[in-house]
Amino acid sequence: MRVGETVLDEDTGRIGEVMGHEGRYVQLRxxxxxxxxxxxPDRVRPVTAPELLSARVAAVNSRTRRGGSR
Known part of the structure; x- marks a missing residue:
C-alpha cells in the first residue's frame, strides 16, 4: 500500500487513506x-470506484448532520 492510496479495512469495513506504515501495520485515516x-497490511485492499463514491457521500452527509461544513 502506498501513502495516499484509498483502501478498505476488511476487518472493520471502514475506508481510509493510507497515511504511513508503523512496524508491521498500515496507518489509515x-x-x-x-x-x-x-x-x-493483509487486511486492506484498494477500494472500487463505487465503494469510494459511497464512502465520500456518507462522510459528507455525516458531517452535514453534525453541523460541520464541506
Whole structure:
C-alpha cells in the first residue's frame, strides 16, 4: 500500500487513506480527517470506484448532520 492510496479495512469495513506504515501495520485515516487507526497490511485492499463514491457521500452527509461544513 502506498501513502495516499484509498483502501478498505476488511476487518472493520471502514475506508481510509493510507497515511504511513508503523512496524508491521498500515496507518489509515478517515476520508474527511480524524483519528488514524492501524490495520495489518493483509487486511486492506484498494477500494472500487463505487465503494469510494459511497464512502465520500456518507462522510459528507455525516458531517452535514453534525453541523460541520464541506
Amino acid at each position: 478517515p476520508l474527511l480527517g480524524g483519528r488514524e487507526w492501524d490495520v495489518r
